[in-house]
Structure formats: structure tokens, C-alpha cells
Amino acid sequence: MCRCTNRVRGARPRPHGDEPIGSERRVGGPRLRDPAEAGGMAGGAREVLTLQLGHFAGFVGAHWWNQQDAALCAPSEADAPPAELCPDVLYRPGRTPHGRETYTPRLILMDLKGSLSSLKQEGGLYGDAQLDAAIAWQGKLTTHKEELCPKNPYLQDLRSAEGVLSRDGIWRVKSIPNGKGPPPLAPATAPRPLIPTESSIRVWSDFLRVHLHPRSICMIEKYNHDGEAGRLEAFGQGESILKEPKYLEELEDRLHFYVEECDYLQGFQILCDLHNGFSGVGAKATELLQDEYSGRGIITWGLLPGPYSLGEPQKNVYRLLNTAFGLVHMSAHSSLVCPLSLGRSLGLRPKPPVTFPHLHYDATLPFHCAALLATTLDTVTVPYRLRSSPVSMAHLADLLNFSGKKVVTAAATIPFPLVPGQSLPDALVQLGGPTAWTPLSACGDPCGMRCFAQSVVLRGLDRACHTSRLAPGTPLPSPLHACSTGEDVLAQYLQQQEPRVRSCCSPPNSSAHLLLAPCKVAPPYPRLFSPSLGQHGLVLDGSPPGAAVESIPVLGALCSSSTLSRTLGDLARDLSTLDVRRWASFLDAGVEQADVEEALEELGSLAQCYRGGDGLAD
Secondary structure: OOOEOOEOOOOOOOOOOOOOEOOOOOOOOOOOOOHHHHOOOOOOOOOEEEEEEOHHHHHHHHHHHHHHHHHHHOOOOOOOOOOOEOHHHOEEEEEOOOOOEEEEEOEEEEEEEOOOOOOOOOOOOOOHHHHOOOOOOOOOOOOOOOOOOOOOHHHHHHHHHHEEEOOOOOEEEOOOOOOOOOOOOOOOOOOOOOOOOHHHOOOHHHOOOOOOOOOOEEEEEEEEOOOOOOOOOOHHHHHHHOOOHHHHHHHHHHHHHHHHOOOOOOEEEEEEEOOOOHHHHHHHHHHHHHHHOOOOEEEEEEEOOOOOOOOOHHHHHHHHHHHHHHHHHHHHHOOEEEEEEOOOOOOOOOOOOOOOOOEOOOOOOHHHHHHHHHHHHHHHOHHHHEOOOOOOHHHHHHHHOHHHOOEOEEEEEOOOOOOOOOOHHHHHHHHOOHHHOEEOEOOOOOOOOOEEEEEEEEEOOOHHHOOOOOOOOOOOOOHHHHOOOHHHHHHHHHHHHOOOOOOOOOOOOEEEEEEOOOEEOOOOOOOOEOOOEOOOOOEOOOOOOOOOOOEEOEEEEEEEEOHHHHHHHHHHHHHHHOOHHHOHHHHHOOOOHHHHHHHHHHHHHHHHHOOOOOOOOO
16 A cells, blocks of 8 residues: 555645545535536546446456556656556545545445455544444443454565554555655564465455445345355346335445545446456446436446366356346446456357467466456556546547447456567567457457457656667658557557458547556566566567566557357357246346347347447348
């Protein structure tokens, strides 16, 4: 957790940093303006509210927030220009009842009973003593305390490095020696490395290094995270949760709390498990958001963990049904939906996971899979998090979802392969076309695909390598070497790979962003990197470096492509082969045979959007 002066969540001072106090809702704040207004205002952050629905979504979200935290803590020179990304898009300032300023994710998180381990539902930032209401009863009280789960050793080290819990129950944060606040606390012993081991990670809260606001976590007590009984397995179960007044009102209350304090809300990003009953929760949540906040962007990331086994037929059938129903319903109520997975197929036939040339990961570990998906998210979401000239969520969706194409795919190159001293034109020529990017939406082999629209982000390259450094008079190896800026290099590269993407529609439906800021991969990010990578993710020749990789360049892309015709069509065919009556428990959860037939028809219609005949694909 990063700190500046005595602020619990590190950040520069903000003009409205003291308005949301504790867990109270801001009253009488400014009206909720259209996000387009913020684009022309200096310093006006266009806020995004994040929803995390499900346990694997919690893994991805924990890595995501850790990477945001690492970027906030990155040291910078006093005269350095403002950071390219605006953290106020994702974070909210506040203050505890004891006056401590905070900076916490603008986040609503839903998970099942038993999923938090040692993390308290109200978080650890504000403290129980400050949150408990005064007890009017003066008679005898009996207190029953549940035994706490042992805290992960990594989190014990982290909290020890951050500060101490005083006798009055208030967290005292250690200060940075910058001339402000009390002197820093000197540790009695040298701090141990804050690196979690895979064996110590059981749940996402075991490696989350960011404090959450007391209104972030919403627990679904009627279903269990562990055990064989009481599991949230089916789409219908998830739908029914947000039909219950208890959970619906709790979600609506948290939405109102966060939304009402926003000045320029641009929309919602939803990280949702697609393979289990949380697909039904996501379907109802997107429907609620569309009804209550019309005109705001809703971008849904449907998350699937690593490869699966044929030895678990019921789990595989449920995964197929939940994925199909989730994609159909969430695409109906979202601006954009993108499946994210390290698997190669959404259907019943498992395929080996994707590979990365410079990474070694275990596809059976959610801790590993979620890290790579979070890094992809941290890159492809750049357009609507930019400090200067951002692209709103709604505009990004409009770019990619024309002609009913509301489902998109993701791809990434992690890390982007760059040798020290190499120029961007040389690296892109060596990389090749989009088929060299690793597909991350379980859509199989991208060879032969046609891209209808795309948004590409390349980040983490020094400005000195953006253009060619050939001596005057040297023959140019490619048109890329004639470009005068890095932005032109990237745009020219994309135009070469998909020459019809920019010309097939009006306005142009391709965008590219080039950032200096890399992706941060400091602990607790798992050590997945090849020994050939240097400290900043460059590909080195010769002996392996001694320093661990701390940051990496990444290329990420969202694409509306013809591969979705095959992928959604295959999903529909697998669904049509099922005799759902054999899986009565799925129907008992609230889904009827007519619903299955309707989902099958909707999948076919979605697949048809990506076929030829519209002038975009052959």
C-alpha cells in the first residue's frame, strides 16, 4: 500500500478530497453531469464504478487493484509531467471518522460466504470501533466472537511495513520522510520480502494489498464458497439472488452511494465470472444498470479460469450453459461484452491453454491466470482512463460494437518483445501481424480472421525508441521506418495489417494509443517471467540479469472480428446437442426449456453478426 504524507491511500492532494467522509453518503453534491462535459474541463476526472462479481473475478480484481496501487506508488521527479493515466477515474478520496484521508477503489464486490479468509467484510481501513453503532441497551450483554482465520504471512508482512494498530484501535500509518507528518517508524528488524508463495494463496484476499471502503464488499450468505453443498452453480440461481429484496436493495444502496458522489460518471466496468452462477448475477446487474443509468457506458468482462477436465461432466455442462446464458443476457444489457480466458475454447471440448514466448505460468492456478488477465485489462482499458484526451467508455463501445457486434475479443503480447536499443518499427516488423498476438477470449486460432473494428494500446516504451534511428541515406526496411512519431508508427502498422478496418465505415473504426507508462508487475504479482527478461521487461542477450522484473511493456487489443462467428456458432452447436432435461438441477434453479431455446436462437443471431455479407468480411 502506498502512502504520501499521512494519507492512508497515497495520492496527490485533490480539490474535493475531503468531501466523502467515512462511509457517509455525500449530501447536496453537484449534479451528475454528462461525462462528455468533463472532456473539456481541466482536471475533471470521468469516474468509473467497478463491479466484481464472483471469486475468479476477485482474483483478477485483486491483481488489477494491486497494479493500480503500484502505479500510484511509482516514484517520479519533481518536475515530471502529470501521469498519463488519471487514478481518479477508478479511485475515490474520503476521510475516516478520525480525520485520516483515504483513497480507495470505487468498487462494489460480491462474493460468497467463506471467500474472504482473514479479510473483514467492512475492510480494515476504518476499524470496527468506528463503524459500530452505539448500543442503547443498558442491560447485560453477551458477546459471541467467531474465531478469525489465520492471516496470510504475506499480508502480515505487508501490514507490518505499512504501520501499526494503536491501543485505541486506530491504524497509524507510517509516514514517508518528506518533511510532513511525524517521523517514520523504524522497524525493529529488517523487513522480510513481501512476496507471497503460490501455496499460501487460497483466496483472492490473500494477496490483495489495497484497502477497501466499508461499502465495497457485499457477501452472499445463502451460498458457500467451499464445500460440495450450497454452491452457486447455475445461471438461474444467480438471477434469483438479485430478485430477492435483501440483495437487490443492498446493491442499489451501494450503487447510489458511489454514483451520487461522482461529478462526471462515464459508466461501469463489470468483472464477472462467466462459468458459474455469477453469470446470472451479472445478467441481472447489467439489466439494473441499463435501466437505472441509461446513457452511461457498461463494459462487461466475462471471466473464465484456466482449462477444464473432461472428467467432470456436470461441471462442464454447467460451464457451457452458464457461459451461453451469460453472454446472451449480458450482451443485451451492456454496451460491450468481452470474454477473457487463457483457454482456447468456450465449448465442451477442452483445448490446451494459450502460451506466451517469455512467460512460464501454471494454467491450473487462478493466481497465475488472473495475473495475466489483469495485465491485459490494465492495458486495454487505457483509453477511458487517460488524463489527456480520454475516450469515454460509451465512445469506445460505439467504436467497436457497430452493426450489433456487441461482443468483442481481446488479445495481448505479454510482454511486448523489445531488445535494448531496438526501435519500435524494427520490433513491429519482427513481431508480425495480429496473428502473432496471443488471443485471450477462448476463440481459438486467429489465422484468417477479418477485423471489423479494433482498439489497440501499446505501453511501456521509452520515447527514444518510438521511431527509426537509421542514418540518413539508409534504405528504409519498411514504411514504418519513415514515420516521424511513435503514434504514426503504430497507426501505420495497424493499417498495414488490416487495410480495410479504417476505410470500411465512417467514422473510422480503429484507434491506437501509445503510452510511456509500463505495466507494473512488482510483488505480489507472480514470478512468471523468463530469465531472459531484464528488470523493465526487455529481452536481453547473454547471461540472465540479477534483478527481478518490475515492469513490462505490453501490447493489448480489443477487436470485433470474424472469429466470433465461429466461436459463438460452435457454442450454439454444443448447446443444441445437450438434452438439458438430463440436467434437471440446472432447470430447477429457475431456467426453463423455453429459455434454453431462446438462448440458442440469440447465440445464432450474435454469430450471424460476424459473418460475411455485410461488406466487411468475405
